[in-house]
Amino acid sequence: MVDHVKMPLNIMLAGFGGQGILFAGKLIAYAGMIDGHEISWLPSYGPEMRGGTANCSVSISDEAIGSPLVTEPDVFIAMNLPSYERFIDTVRPGGVVIVDETMVGACTLRSDVDYHPIPATEIAENSGLKGLANVLLVGKMLAVTGFSTEATLSVAIEKSVSAKRLDLVELNRKAIALGADIPDSDACRA
Amino acid sequence: MSARTESPSNEMAEQRSKILFERPQALTDAITNYCPGCSHGIVQRLVAEVIDELGIEGKTIGVCPVGCSVMAYDFYACDMVQAAHGRAPAVATGLKRVLPEGVVFAYQGDGDLASIGMAETIHAATRGEKISVIFINNAIYGMTGGQMAPTSLPGQVTQTSPYGRDTETAGYPIRVCELLSTLDGVALAQRVTVDSPKNVRLAKKAIRKAFEYQIEGLGYSIIEVVSTCPTNWGFSPMDAFEWMRDNMLPYYPLGVYRDIKAAKGEQ
Amino acid sequence: MAEKVLMKGNEALAEAALRAGCRYFFGYPITPQTELAAYMAKRMPKVGGIYLQAESEVAAINMVYGASAAGARVMTSSSSPGVSLKGEGISYMIGADLPAVIINVQRGGPGLGGIQPSQADYWMATRAPGHGDGHVVVFAPSTVQEMSDLVASAFDLGDKYRVPVMILADGMLGQMMEPVALPEPTDVQSLPEKAWATNGHGGKRPHNIVNSLYLVAQQLEDTVVERSLRYSRIKEEEQIAEAYLTEDAEIVLVAYGAAARISRSAVAKAREMGIKAGLIRPITLWPFPVNTIDTIVPVAKAFLTVELSMGQMVEDVRLAVNGRRPVSFFGHTGGIIPTPDEVLTAIQRVASGEQLDLVPYQSKLTGGAR
Numbered sequence: 083m084v085d086h087v088k089m090p091l092n093i094m095l096a097g098f099g100g101q102g103i104l105f106a107g108k109l110i111a112y113a114g115m116i117d118g119h120e121i122s123w124l125p126s127y128g129p130e131m132r133g134g135t136a137n138c139s140v141s142i143s144d145e146a147i148g149s150p151l152v153t154e155p156d157v158f159i160a161m162n163l164p165s166y167e168r169f170i171d172t173v174r175p176g177g178v179v180i181v182d183e184t185m186v187g188a189c190t191l192r193s194d195v196d197y198h199p200i201p202a203t204e205i206a207e208n209s210g211l212k213g214l215a216n217v218l219l220v221g222k223m224l225a226v227t228g229f230s231t232e233a234t235l236s237v238a239i240e241k242s243v244s245a246k247r248l249d250l251v252e253l254n255r256k257a258i259a260l261g262a263d264i265p266d267s268d269a270c271r272a
Numbered sequence: 273m274s275a276r277t278e279s280p281s282n283e284m285a286e287q288r289s290k291i292l293f294e295r296p297q298a299l300t301d302a303i304t305n306y307c308p309g310c311s312h313g314i315v316q317r318l319v320a321e322v323i324d325e326l327g328i329e330g331k332t333i334g335v336c337p338v339g340c341s342v343m344a345y346d347f348y349a350c351d352m353v354q355a356a357h358g359r360a361p362a363v364a365t366g367l368k369r370v371l372p373e374g375v376v377f378a379y380q381g382d383g384d385l386a387s388i389g390m391a392e393t394i395h396a397a398t399r400g401e402k403i404s405v406i407f408i409n410n411a412i413y414g415m416t417g418g419q420m421a422p423t424s425l426p427g428q429v430t431q432t433s434p435y436g437r438d439t440e441t442a443g444y445p446i447r448v449c450e451l452l453s454t455l456d457g458v459a460l461a462q463r464v465t466v467d468s469p470k471n472v473r474l475a476k477k478a479i480r481k482a483f484e485y486q487i488e489g490l491g492y493s494i495i496e497v498v499s500t501c502p503t504n505w506g507f508s509p510m511d512a513f514e515w516m517r518d519n520m521l522p523y524y525p526l527g528v529y530r531d532i533k534a535a536k537g538e539q
Numbered sequence: 540m541a542e543k544v545l546m547k548g549n550e551a552l553a554e555a556a557l558r559a560g561c562r563y564f565f566g567y568p569i570t571p572q573t574e575l576a577a578y579m580a581k582r583m584p585k586v587g588g589i590y591l592q593a594e595s596e597v598a599a600i601n602m603v604y605g606a607s608a609a610g611a612r613v614m615t616s617s618s619s620p621g622v623s624l625k626g627e628g629i630s631y632m633i634g635a636d637l638p639a640v641i642i643n644v645q646r647g648g649p650g651l652g653g654i655q656p657s658q659a660d661y662w663m664a665t666r667a668p669g670h671g672d673g674h675v676v677v678f679a680p681s682t683v684q685e686m687s688d689l690v691a692s693a694f695d696l697g698d699k700y701r702v703p704v705m706i707l708a709d710g711m712l713g714q715m716m717e718p719v720a721l722p723e724p725t726d727v728q729s730l731p732e733k734a735w736a737t738n739g740h741g742g743k744r745p746h747n748i749v750n751s752l753y754l755v756a757q758q759l760e761d762t763v764v765e766r767s768l769r770y771s772r773i774k775e776e777e778q779i780a781e782a783y784l785t786e787d788a789e790i791v792l793v794a795y796g797a798a799a800r801i802s803r804s805a806v807a808k809a810r811e812m813g814i815k816a817g818l819i820r821p822i823t824l825w826p827f828p829v830n831t832i833d834t835i836v837p838v839a840k841a842f843l844t845v846e847l848s849m850g851q852m853v854e855d856v857r858l859a860v861n862g863r864r865p866v867s868f869f870g871h872t873g874g875i876i877p878t879p880d881e882v883l884t885a886i887q888r889v890a891s892g893e894q895l896d897l898v899p900y901q902s903k904l905t906g907g908a909r
Binding site for chain 3: 300329330331332333335342343345346348349350351352353354355356359361362363364365366367368369370371374391392394395
């Protein structure tokens with residue numbers, strides 16, 4: 083059990099449909115469950131999923147979770163600009179913001195959040211991990227927050243990847259490790 | 273000749289009281305609610321005779337939805353399920369899916385089958401549900417007292433078409449067998465009537481075939497019986513048949529509209 | 540206990556139904572219950588069962604009627620507008636004493652409403668699931684675990700009393716994932732035989748009839764009275780509710796399903812602030828857990844009902860409280876999920892002696908239209 087992380091940990095992930103937002107949330111939720119916490123995972127659903135934005139609330143707690151809807155995230159992972167703009171002001175002061183700089187291309191105006199931009203999509207494509215920018219960002223979140231361990235996430239990946247796509251398990255593990263090692267981009271540093 | 277004058281022996285007495293005609297086993301002794309001269313009684317009996325002949329009463333479940341035959345659950349000796357108006361094909365689907373070895377028939381009128389239950393009919397047919405549907409087409413709502421049916425003829429006077437069915441406002445009658453014959457799930461679609469001994473025999477043959485096709489697992493079968501409603505038409509039973517022959521049969525020609533076995537050349 | 544898996548509420552309902560011996564599912568697509576039907580479509584053929592996508596909700600519920608008449612454990616699922624369509628079949632099932640499990644993953648209404656979580660079908664579920672003089676038993680889970688646990692209870696209770704049973708969930712519970720320990724599979728062969736089923740008499744018994752028509756008024760009344768006596772037994776024996784921090788609670792919240800989750804968080808926050816708040820969470824909505832309310836009335840100073848509607852269950856709370864204490868209401872409609880802080884504000888105001896109802900509360904707290 084990871085005990086140095088503040089609980090409950092409320093996470094919002096948002097991006098375009100097809101970027102793997104829900105899957106990334108599921109990995110985080112599974113890791114929380116394996117670590118012995120209470121967890122909840124709540125997707126956005128309906129027409130806004132069709133080519134629009136997708137978002138996903140994940141809560142990790144040591145007590146029964148009330149509302150699974152995250153309205154004031156401790157951690158916000160953004161994979162496109164509209165989602166970034168929609169949720170950035172909801173992040174709890176002192177919260178963690180991780181953005182896919184390739185897709186968001188924005189620097190935050192908020193000085194009261196812990197901001198971590200990484201060019202996840204670009205690095206994923208250049209590393210033979212096309213389509214796994216979402217998992218890179220989960221790796222980054224692991225490195226920044228220590229919410230779980232790489233070993234736990236490795237098990238979470240096994241449980242989350244379809245049995246028909248076992249070839250993806252190793253790629254996902256690689257993406258977690260790679261994401262954890264990517265340093266913050268300095269594009270936003272003055 | 274001389275034998276006739278002799279006093280009858282016991283043996284002969286037994287022969288003389290040999291049963292030639294009786295209530296089919298598949299009917300209970302409940303008295304039906306049908307009006308005198310109504311064709312329901314004939315058709316209901318034909319179904320029961322077929323159940324007897326095939327020896328399937330113990331595994332048959334009948335479905336009777338709303339209409340004049342709504343109380344058929346009291347008349348048939350097999351297990352019976354009463355259904356909401358128009359929903360017999362859906363209820364029969366549920367029964368048949370749970371009891372694939374059973375024999376499920378639905379006994380529906382024209383308002384039930386072709387109006388409120390048209391969606392259920394079309395879809396049960398196109399799914400090829402292995403059920404047998406007996407369809408009484410008498411061009412009127414009988415139970416509620418003679419309103420216009422989806423099969424009422426152009427110009428036909430009913431309680432709700434008091435000036436005759438105006439096709440400008442009320443549209444045209446639906447020819448159910450023709451409509452369903454285009455669907456691949458239909459194994460048998462045949463239109464019969466029961467206005468003469470010959471036609472009654474033909475109707476029974478068709479009903480038997482509908483049950484046999486179900487047992488063989490061939491798909492959905494429908495036997496449309498062009499029928500009379502003397503009470504609501506306002507005719508005597510014989511005049512009703514006359515009116516039916518003159519007016520309904522030209523619009524609803526008798527015949528086989530789809531028979532997948534015949535089409536394959538087996539008979 | 541079985542190993543926990545992460546599942547959506549909709550999927551947990553489906554898997555639990557399979558494990559409860561349900562082998563027949565008839566449905567029609569509608570958001571937000573889709574995953575349930577999709578799960579059934581995938582799993583039923585693998586376990587020798589039937590998944591059938593009906594042509595309409597009307598047809599689906601009548602297929603359920605037929606399958607139940609044949610003696611099977613059978614389920615259908617839908618969401619609010621679809622459940623309206625099922626009303627006809629549900630009434631006929633009540634009238635013909637046919638058990639089945641009907642899932643309503645509620646969304647906003649009336650009309651096409653919205654697709655986001657809502658609790659606006661409380662009245663439909665508990666008062667008039669269809670025409671006529673009758674009820675369905677209504678379960679209201681509030682976690683994915685409970686969604687899984689209540690399915691077998693729903694089938695068992697339906698069979699025991701020969702009544703349809705509804706599980707009233709909502710889009711939040713249906714869509715969310717939580718860890719769930721799934722129940723052990725029921726041995727279908729061990730289930731009590733249904734002597735009334737129309738499954739072919741086989742020459743071994745008189746014919747069975749499944750029917751809701753009684754043209755002789757006295758016969759109709761006799762069957763309705765017999766059924767109502769069964770309802771009385773259900774009311775006596777089958778009420779379920781969870782009480783949270785109610786022993787000394789002065790402000791007692793009453794909420795079910797998703798609203799109960801939010802209310803629970805609000806109650807915990809109120810306690811941190813020194814307000815003696817508690818929560819009654821009805822798990823059966825019909826029968827309504829009046830006994831639990833009764834035991835808490837003497838301690839409570841005021842009740843506060845929280846719903847994702849404009850106030851439906853609050854009427855049952857008022858009936859149960861019966862004028863002995865003030866009953867306030869706080870709610871939002873489909874898709875507007877109140878935050879625990881909003882509910883906390885309502886608790887504070889009730890604690891300060893206000894009686895809240897919809898209109899003044901909305902105008903005071905949110906400045907009118909949202």
